[in-house]
Amino acid sequence: MLLTGARGAQETLLIRVRGGAAPAEYAVELEIVDGPRVSGLARLDQTALLAVPDPDAYGLALGQSLFADPTLAQFVGEALAVVRASGQLLRVRLDLDPAPAALAAIAWERLYGPVGAQWQPLALLGDTPFARLIPVQRWGGPQPSDRRPLRVVFGAASPPDLPAFGLDPIDQADVTAAQSLFERAECAVTAFISGAQSPALAALTAAWAEADVAYLLCHGRVTPAGAVLYLEGDDGKVDPVTTARLVQSVAALASPPRLIVLAACESAARAAFDSFGPLAQALVEAGVPLVLAMRERLQVTTARILMARFFERLFAHGQADLALNEARAMVSERWDWGAATLLSRTVDCTAIAFPLDQTLQAGMALPEAAGQMLAIARRQAAGTALIDELEALLREWEARYSVLAEYGSRLRRLPNDPARFSDAFDTVYNDFKDLYDRETWADEEALLRRTIKVASTALTQLAGALAPSDHAQLNALLQQHIATRAGLIDTLRIVFDQLNDAFDAINALVAAGDVAGAIRRKHEVTAQFSDGLAEIRGRLRSLSRDVTTVSAA
Structure with a gap:
């Protein structure tokens, strides 16, 4: 086997396609990130592909041409088999050589891959989220936002003189x-719509500087000079915005939106639309982490279904690549299901992070405050008893974290195969419920009370050893410690309760016979909990370093 098992919540398959020595010949490299890789040759005849009238037959022909080398086909098939067996996702990232123009003309979103004994479209499957990777020279960019409400900038440009441009x-x-799409509690929307607040380039990009998500509905066209968006000028008339102008405005932003969606309409026979592809790539190169655009004509009905499903799923789990695969699946019977493409600066397509509960956030102050207390008390004899108590409490916190991490991991590893999911989930669910029903948190609460008592004694003893300002700071931190009550115990208890609710919700879906819905909910839960568990783990490690440093002093 090329892979020996899962190393995390997901694996990423990189597909690199580079120009070869002969026309229509390409070098193909497949790599599992931080894992094995193979290479081979492929012959991609663009003329022959264009002669295939059926979109699905096109995708099959493309896949069988790209993976014609048995080594390549075996690598993809085995990677999918291993990841599926462990209940994970195989994120597919396509990295194309920008030089051969023929590569850019291929409809890669229709690519089929060897899935078991069959060939299936990778951009339609629920466990192979698909995106194009645009390698860039300049790293960085905004991180996924966990603030709520999310800031959304919505633009719709339809100036009255559009007919003059055909x-x-x-x-x-x-x-x-x-x-x-954005009429939901977690969104705060600023709208720029023709006839109301003008969707002029300057106004849009100024608002984008504070946005998490930007959505732009307008006409576009590819001209000999490049892609053009037909926005609205300050005078209310059409402003043909070139790629260069838009990129210049976006590149000047210190923090562009994490996700920009470029939507085109085809609501009338004369609507002109060729492709936002080149413009989308330019925006990614200018610093936008994720751009969703249309590379083919998209019918109005398809666009409405696709976008509604995309944002519904995006706001559920935050993963743009997975959300787009799930959205495509909703329109898979329509010929234009492969029109939408997602471009990314990195292999990570997380567009939205999920904030911890407000009470959980308050609890997070405890280890931070404790770390500062230890920094002040460092090398002071009166702090020794406090160190001992904090070490004991830290061990209890880490034990509870380990339990949460274990069940989060077991949930993530449940198979995505509907035929096996129910039985596998039943075992994990019953184990978790047994643990949850037994948990009282009494030991941790007793330790916390003892720690607070010892901390109060240490504060009194340190009064003569610390400068007045340091002692005042230590006193303030101690009050904060007490004010957060059970601190991380509250934090972990909240997450424990939320995980219990998630298990119950999945169990209800299984009991109702909605196994597909249960699997979707599994992906949502694991995506949402990963951020919270990572933050708890980071805080615990920080506190552990402080305790270790003081103990060794």
Whole structure:
């Protein structure tokens, strides 16, 4: 086997395609990130592919050409088999050589891969989230936002003089449908719509500086000079914005949106739209982490279903690549299901992070405050008893964290195969419920009370050893410690309760016969809990370092 097992919540398959020595010949390298890799040759005849009229037959022909080398086909098949067996996702990232123009013309979102004994479209499957990787020279960029509400900038440009450019006005129904995507509690929307607040380039990009997500509905066209967006000028008339102008405005932003969606409408026969692809790539190169754009014509009905499902799933788990695969699956019977493409600066396509509960956030102050107390008390004899108590409490915190991490991991590893999911989930669910029903937290609460008592004694003893300002700071930190009550115990208890609710929700779906819904909920839960568990673990490690440093002093 090429892979020996899972190393985390996911694996990433990189598909690199580079120009070869002969026309239509390409070098293909497949790599599991931080794992094995293989290489081979492929012959991609663009003329032959264009002659295939059926979109699905096109995707099959593309896949069988790209993976014609048995070594490549075996690598993909084995990677999928291993990851599926462990209940994970295989994130697929396509890295194309920018030089051969023929590569850019291929509809890669329709790519089929060897899945078991069959060939299936990778960008449609629920466990192979698909995106194009745009390697960039400049790293960095905004991290996924966990603030709520998320800041969304919605733009819809339909100036009255569009007919002079051979374009029909955008149907108001399309604008309303698109804007309704963000009518949810977790979003705060700033709208720039023709006829109200003008969607001018300067106004849009200024608002983008504070946005997490930007959505732009307008006409676009690829001209000999490059891609053009038909926005609205300050005078209310059409402003043809070139790629260079848009990129210059975005590149000047210190923190562009994490995700920009470029949506095109085709609400009338004369609507002109070729591809936002080149513009989307330019935006990624300019610093936008994720860009969702349309590379083919997209019918109005398809666009509405696709976008509604995409944002529904994105707000559920935050993963843009997975959300787009899930959205494509909703329109898989329509010929234009592969029109949308996702471009990313990195292999990580997380667009939205999930904030910890407010009470949980308050509890997080405890280890931070304790770390500062230890820094002040360092090398003071009066702090020894406090160190001993904190070490004992730390061991209890880490024990509870380990339990949470174990069950989060067991949930993540449940198979995605509907035929095996129910039985596997039943075992994990019963084990967790037995543990949850027995938990009282009494030992941890007793330790916390003892720690607070010892900390109070240490504060009194340190009064003569510390400068007044340091003692005042230590006193303030101690009050904060007490004010957060059970601190991390509360934190862990909240997460424990939330994980219990998640298990119950999945169990209810299984009991109702909705196994597909249960698997989707599993992915949502593991995505949402990963951030919280990582933050708890980081705080515990920070406190552990402080305790270790003081103990060794």
